[in-house]
Amino acid sequence: MVKTNILRVMMTSSNAKKTYHHGDLRTTLINAALEIIENEGIDMLSLRACARKANVSHAAPAHHFGTITGLLDELAAEGYSLLRREMQKNKNNLTADSLLSAGTGYIRFAINHPGLFRIMAKMKTSPSPSERLLKESDAALEFLKCSLKQAYLEQHGIPLSENTLTLRSELAWCTVHGYSHLYIEGMSKKISFKDPERILNQLRISLLALD
Template sequence: MTTERAYHHGDLRRALLTAALDAIAQEGPDALSLRDLARRAGVSHAAPAHHFKDRTGLLTAVAAEGYALFADALAEAPDLRERGVAYVRFAARHPAHFQVMFRPELHRTDDTALLTAKARATDELRAGVDDLTDAARGEDARLAGIAAWSLAHGFATLLLTGNLDGPADGKDPAELFRSVAGFLFRPPTTPGSS
């Protein structure tokens, strides 16, 4: 009966990824096992290994999918601050992907699909910094990129771990991030101006 159910999923790979994302969202990536995943998806215990080989392969697929979705979200943002907003929204909408993407010890860092998706996301993040004026970016674009990434990633992480519940006071996280970013990424003032 289990074998019969396994062939009626339509897209078994997608069903397994969805079950994995649900499990990660509930219990974190460290608790994920292929046996539990098979149970959640209602398939034989061998089905996940057929599609992903092992747990690392599954988490690599989750990370690659996450980076692809992340790159798409960033590409829609018109400037650096809105890329930060897209970053925060992505984390809030895709917490399981987010938990896996930035933990390279969980996946195969040399996987082609992962490297391609990650490169697209990195290019989108860099494009936001490249769009800054020289005065706003400072002398070192790389450091400006690290500062912007640190702000967005730190904010998203604080949001996902519930650490902004009190300070956010029910405010929309995207709007709150815009305000926070505004404190740090203001156009420089010229001497003598107020």
């Protein structure tokens, strides 16, 4: 899989200091935090480290996010938004092929950005996830469900029943999330399928089987 740079989706670090002077401090801080996660690791992220990376006062992150938990929640919400964009690359052609693209997009995102992916999973199951985090995570999963719904309609000319759609959507989610977790934790070497497209092709046969 080709590695991409998640920071290009938002504002790049080189522009962060310039943009801050125009008032977009929140975006500056988020991108600084993303850079730390990507380049230095999750353990190196703190409010003070974020402030240093963004070249702003140490009080700035606390003013916007309150605590490190608040910052992590915001990063998770941004992560789900970026995940959905990765899955939506063929959104104008929602066919069986784009169903596969949605699944590979999910896995590609996790493999390319394991630190952020871990934060997303952790904060989604935290005691008090923010409304925005829940909204963004639901939107990502809804896209996977809609891709399956449209692919089934394209192949069979009839809609998939709601109960089966829900069940198969959960199956798709479990598969892509499970594979992603196994891969980024270094466990994929112990399993036989090294190429995610191969297992997703097999999964697609089950997902699109006549109800």
